[in-house]
Amino acid sequence: MYDLIIIGMGISGITASIYAKRAGMKVLLLEGSAPGGTINKISTIENYPGYASIAGPDFAYNLFEEVNKLQIEYKLEKVTDVILEETTKLVKTTSNVYEAKYLLIASGRHPKMLGLKNEEKFLGRGISTCALCDGALYKNSDVAVIGGGSSALSEALYLANIVNKVYLIHRREEFRGEDTLIKEVKETKNIELILNNEVTELKIEDDTLKGIVLKDGKEINVKGIFIYVGFLPNTAFLERTDLKMEDGYIVVDKYHETNIKGVYASGDVTKKEIYQIVNAASEGAEAVVYMTNK
Numbered sequence: 001m002y003d004l005i006i007i008g009m010g011i012s013g014i015t016a017s018i019y020a021k022r023a024g025m026k027v028l029l030l031e032g033s034a035p036g037g038t039i040n041k042i043s044t045i046e047n048y049p050g051y052a053s054i055a056g057p058d059f060a061y062n063l064f065e066e067v068n069k070l071q072i073e074y075k076l077e078k079v080t081d082v083i084l085e086e087t088t089k090l091v092k093t094t095s096n097v098y099e100a101k102y103l104l105i106a107s108g109r110h111p112k113m114l115g116l117k118n119e120e121k122f123l124g125r126g127i128s129t130c131a132l133c134d135g136a137l138y139k140n141s142d143v144a145v146i147g148g149g150s151s152a153l154s155e156a157l158y159l160a161n162i163v164n165k166v167y168l169i170h171r172r173e174e175f176r177g178e179d180t181l182i183k184e185v186k187e188t189k190n191i192e193l194i195l196n197n198e199v200t201e202l203k204i205e206d207d208t209l210k211g212i213v214l215k216d217g218k219e220i221n222v223k224g225i226f227i228y229v230g231f232l233p234n235t236a237f238l239e240r241t242d243l244k245m246e247d248g249y250i251v252v253d254k255y256h257e258t259n260i261k262g263v264y265a266s267g268d269v270t271k272k273e274i275y276q277i278v279n280a281a282s283e284g285a286e287a288v289v290y291m292t293n294k
């Protein structure tokens with residue numbers, strides 16, 4: 001029986017585990033993929049205090065090192081189901097069942113796709129949601145980045161250093177991202193902006209992705225397409241629970257507690273306004289402080 005089980009080893013879950021360990025709790029971290037979470041997929045982070053600029057995987061490595069240094073127990077097992085009873089929270093993974101007094105859900109979110117025909121088929125074969133992971137495959141080629149938020153802008157800038165040309169395609173006139181990124185994108189010579197337009201079709205020849213077709217009928221030849229059009233929360237394992245959700249995200253109160261007593265949530269999986277590293281970290285910390293002070 002653990003005091004606390006944390007689902008997700010992103011910045012939010014790992015920060016929570018550090019606070020829990022230091023508060024003397026018996027804590028278990030569960031991770032279905034790579035420790036560090038979304039941070040592993042960010043090319044450069046330039047807005048986290050203490051690091052003027054750091055590569056995402058380096059940041060993720062530092063987090064994982066801290067988990068090991070503090071001897072925080074973790075298991076690389078994907079959570080498939082949870083049963084939330086009054087006193088006990090049961091967590092089922094692909095290979096085990098664990099029990100805890102408290103549960104913190106910090107499972108983050110994953111990229112939304114465009115919903116185009118053949119999109120899933122070409123994921124990893126021309127379509128990507130991670131410039132850092134796949135950018136090098138398109139060295140000196142032309143690529144398209146789809147989206148208008150900070151993620152799309154920063155990843156377009158990253159790709160512009162590797163590829164020949166980036167078409168940045170956004171369905172609106174104005175970008176939603178940070179001003180500094182917008183300015184930099186506009187000043188980068190090999191980024192061409194295509195605004196008020198949308199991708200409607202993938203151009204495929206001989207089972208190879210050749211480009212895209214836009215709403216206005218224009219065709220653009222690109223070797224790679226990077227999609228940053230939003231996210232969906234990772235909550236499939238919560239299907240059998242009565243947790244309150246809004247737009248698929250977990251609703252929490254100011255103590256980061258859900259509508260079920262003893263069940264907390266933090267970071268990108270929760271319904272909130274700002275989805276950034278700095279507040280995902282602070283929410284994980286706060287959740288643990290509040291649960292230990294109750």
Ligand SMILES: Cc1cc2nc3c(=O)[nH]c(=O)nc-3n(C[C@H](O)[C@H](O)[C@H](O)COP(=O)(O)OP(=O)(O)OC[C@H]3O[C@@H](n4cnc5c(N)ncnc54)[C@H](O)[C@@H]3O)c2cc1C
Pocket residue numbers: 007008009010011012013030031032033034035036037038039041042043044045046047077078079080106107108109151154155234237266267268269275276277278280
């Ligand atoms: C391309 C991109 C660039 C970004 N750039 C910046 C930036 O420059 N600055 C900034 O502040 N923010 C940035 N962000 C946002 C930032 O990365 C997130 O807000 C933050 O990392 C969220 O942390 P988290 O711990 O809530 O979730 P995540 O990091 O997503 O961690 C959740 C973890 O839970 C795991 N998980 C999910 N389901 C299960 C399951 N069933 N069982 C077990 N484990 C599970 C996942 O594998 C993952 O490791 C960027 C995001 C993207 C996509």
